Amino acid sequence: MKLDSQIPSGPLANKWSKYKQNVTLVNPANKRKFRVIVVGTGLAGSSAAASLSELGYNVDAFCFQDSPRRAHSIAAQGGINAAKNYQNDGDSVQRLFYDTIKGGDFRAREANVYRLAEVSASIIDQCTAQGVPFARDYGGLLSNRSFGGAQVSRTFYARGQTGQQLLIGAYQALSRQIHSGNVRMHARHEMLELVVVDGHARGIVTRNLANGRVEAWAADAVVLATGGYGNVFYLSTNAKGCNVTANVRAWRKGAAFANPCYTQIHPTCIPVSGDYQSKLTLMSESLRNDGRVWVPKKREDLGKNPASVPEADRDYFLERKYPSYGNLCPRDIASRAAKQVCDEGRGIGPAGRGVYLDFADAIARFGKKVIAERYGNLFDMYSTITGEDPYSVPMRIYPAVHYTMGGLWVDYNLMSNLPGLHVVGEANFSDHGANRLGASALMQGLADGYFVLPYTIGQYLATAKQPKLSTEHPEFKKAIADAQARLKRLLSLNGKRTPDSFHRELGLLMWNKCGMARNEWGLKELLKEIPALRERFWKELVIRGDAATMNVDLEKAGRVADFMEFAELMARDALDRDESCGGHFREEHQTEEGEAKRNDAEFLHVSAWEYRGEGEAPLRHKEPLNYEEIKLQTRSYK
Numbered sequence: 001m002k003l004d005s006q007i008p009s010g011p012l013a014n015k016w017s018k019y020k021q022n023v024t025l026v027n028p029a030n031k032r033k034f035r036v037i038v039v040g041t042g043l044a045g046s047s048a049a050a051s052l053s054e055l056g057y058n059v060d061a062f063c064f065q066d067s068p069r070r071a072h073s074i075a076a077q078g079g080i081n082a083a084k085n086y087q088n089d090g091d092s093v094q095r096l097f098y099d100t101i102k103g104g105d106f107r108a109r110e111a112n113v114y115r116l117a118e119v120s121a122s123i124i125d126q127c128t129a130q131g132v133p134f135a136r137d138y139g140g141l142l143s144n145r146s147f148g149g150a151q152v153s154r155t156f157y158a159r160g161q162t163g164q165q166l167l168i169g170a171y172q173a174l175s176r177q178i179h180s181g182n183v184r185m186h187a188r189h190e191m192l193e194l195v196v197v198d199g200h201a202r203g204i205v206t207r208n209l210a211n212g213r214v215e216a217w218a219a220d221a222v223v224l225a226t227g228g229y230g231n232v233f234y235l236s237t238n239a240k241g242c243n244v245t246a247n248v249r250a251w252r253k254g255a256a257f258a259n260p261c262y263t264q265i266h267p268t269c270i271p272v273s274g275d276y277q278s279k280l281t282l283m284s285e286s287l288r289n290d291g292r293v294w295v296p297k298k299r300e301d302l303g304k305n306p307a308s309v310p311e312a313d314r315d316y317f318l319e320r321k322y323p324s325y326g327n328l329c330p331r332d333i334a335s336r337a338a339k340q341v342c343d344e345g346r347g348i349g350p351a352g353r354g355v356y357l358d359f360a361d362a363i364a365r366f367g368k369k370v371i372a373e374r375y376g377n378l379f380d381m382y383s384t385i386t387g388e389d390p391y392s393v394p395m396r397i398y399p400a401v402h403y404t405m406g407g408l409w410v411d412y413n414l415m416s417n418l419p420g421l422h423v424v425g426e427a428n429f430s431d432h433g434a435n436r437l438g439a440s441a442l443m444q445g446l447a448d449g450y451f452v453l454p455y456t457i458g459q460y461l462a463t464a465k466q467p468k469l470s471t472e473h474p475e476f477k478k479a480i481a482d483a484q485a486r487l488k489r490l491l492s493l494n495g496k497r498t499p500d501s502f503h504r505e506l507g508l509l510m511w512n513k514c515g516m517a518r519n520e521w522g523l524k525e526l527l528k529e530i531p532a533l534r535e536r537f538w539k540e541l542v543i544r545g546d547a548a549t550m551n552v553d554l555e556k557a558g559r560v561a562d563f564m565e566f567a568e569l570m571a572r573d574a575l576d577r578d579e580s581c582g583g584h585f586r587e588e589h590q591t592e593e594g595e596a597k598r599n600d601a602e603f604l605h606v607s608a609w610e611y612r613g614e615g616e617a618p619l620r621h622k623e624p625l626n627y628e629e630i631k632l633q634t635r636s637y638k
């Protein structure tokens with residue numbers, strides 16, 4: 001396997017302009033001769049499909065939901081970053097670039113991150129032109145707030161519904177193209193296989209979730225925009241349908257999987273409340289603009305009404321430990337700090353797994369009305385779920401799985417090592433290193449879809465010179481047969497356990513041994529436990545119904561089977577990366593203050609894993625990270 005990042009030469013700030021000047025173009029009349037498959041219609045996929053179609057390419061777009069508008073992106077709450085410097089507070093492309101690299105604990109590729117910061121401002125213009133109702137200040141200009149890991153206000157937002165409003169914008173752009181006939185939209189279609197012909201990605205196999213039909217689709221290039229894999233932990237803030245199937249299927253066909261162990265744990269989620277809970281709820285990071293995080297200093301104050309704990313007896317531990325960033329230190333750091341105080345026995349709420357997020361000071365300063373204007377829908381959500389009123393008692397929060405920085409390996413073109421297979425949004429590994437800063441996922445997904453892929457895919461299509469293929473090609477027939485055999489095998493199992501029960505068990509194993517803290521012993525245990533659980537899955541599973549109709553159990557079973565396979569890769573990567581960085585916290589490698597301790601001498605690389613066949617250990621390849629512009633430092637937010 002060859003990993004060539006294809007980074008253009010020359011100074012960092014000129015790379016993208018130089019690339020665009022020199023890129024091979026497809027002339028307008030030839031664009032309509034190409035067909036591109038886009039799997040996924042979240043922010044990354046919708047923006048990509050709409051933009052490619054607008055350019056003149058034919059597009060087949062797929063999602064498993066009943067409408068592209070229901071992609072998980074709709075859940076995004078707090079905002080989207082852009083280096084507009086509207087607040088005149090010192091922001092710039094360079095600063096956004098630096099914050100992102102530092103936030104990712106120096107484990108991201110410089111050139112990609114610089115480009116992301118560079119195009120960020122265009123995203124806001126594009127979305128505003130589409131009518132996205134970003135919050136505005138009194139004078140009518142777009143308003144900003146701050147997110148973690150930044151000392152400027154660069155986050156654009158639409159109350160606590162930024163993802164929804166952005167997705168409506170992208171969906172409108174997509175709908176226009178569907179109406180024009182250039183995009184064929186296939187909702188309720190789940191990709192089950194990638195089709196590779198002569199080393200190039202040439203199509204996919206899907207199952208129609210409404211009637212069970214398994215079909216193949218051919219194209220000149222395939223784009224995966226299938227989101228992240230946080231649901232490998234079962235409990236996460238992700239939508240229930242988020243899965244790793246498309247990525248795993250592509251991995252098995254030769255695409256490298258990069259940094260699978262990099263998981264983001266978000267500090268502000270509603271704590272777990274019972275064994276049979278199926279979902280966790282995020283309380284947006286934006287709340288840390290005004291909310292103060294604390295626990296009682298003394299254990300005897302734990303059961304008390306928080307309002308009765310005097311100021312002097314409260315430990316505002318983020319403000320104490322990280323005075324420069326305070327409550328807005330990055331997620332990995334804030335999550336670990338919350339876990340530490342809970343491990344010390346100072347956590348609040350049931351089982352002591354919680355810390356307060358308190359708005360009393362902000363309400364006293366600005367009034368309830370202003371706080372409701374800023375966060376009203378989040379406060380409503382909190383009170384519906386917990387039965388508590390966050391305007392009068394502090395929220396209780398605890399870290400939870402939220403985002404995955406790992407994904408399929410891509411080069412500067414956002415193309416995987418499999419020619420023709422492009423990967424955008426959360427599904428790729430490209431921009432966030434070992435920890436993503438808040439409000440940067442929406443920025444990346446839309447940068448990829450609106451501004452990067454439309455250039456880079458042309459480079460591939462113009463130069464690949466692949467013959468036209470139909471689904472009559474034997475590789476398509478074989479991929480259909482493989483997908484059907486797998487469905488048949490799942491349905492033939494005659495056990496007693498549901499896909500959900502296996503998923504829950506896998507998630508607990510992963511959370512305990514490959515979650516917020518990991519160590520060599522636990523990971524080695526996990527690498528024995530996952531195959532054993534997988535074996536039981538393939539014996540003890542039961543699925544009601546058949547494959548010829550809508551069958552939710554069958555859908556879940558396929559996804560859980562892929563999570564089982566992927567979990568092992570994740571644990572292997574976590575064991576292999578014998579250092580701590582960002583969200584990957586190996587307990588063996590920490591400073592005296594409990595911060596992550598990197599090992600740049602041995603691990604300044606992207607780990608990209610090659611699939612080598614059933615029962616074979618995957619092979620790790622390294623892409624060295626060369627920092628030309630940025631000086632490596634110990635990350636500090638003090």
Ligand SMILES: Cc1cc2nc3c(=O)[nH]c(=O)nc-3n(C[C@H](O)[C@H](O)[C@H](O)COP(=O)(O)OP(=O)(O)OC[C@H]3O[C@@H](n4cnc5c(N)ncnc54)[C@H](O)[C@@H]3O)c2cc1C
Nearest residue numbers: 040041042044064073077078079191227425426439441442
């Ligand atoms: C609660 C919450 C709040 C968030 N808030 C913010 C925020 O404020 N700011 C921010 O920057 N980020 C935020 N994030 C992160 C951000 O929402 C996601 O990273 C981002 O939306 C992912 O977009 P995407 O387009 O890559 O994938 P998704 O939106 O997850 O879309 C995936 C698409 O792929 C399709 N798909 C998946 N698998 C298959 C398959 N096998 N076959 C067919 N289709 C498939 C799905 O149908 C869907 O259309 C938040 C995340 C959560 C969970």
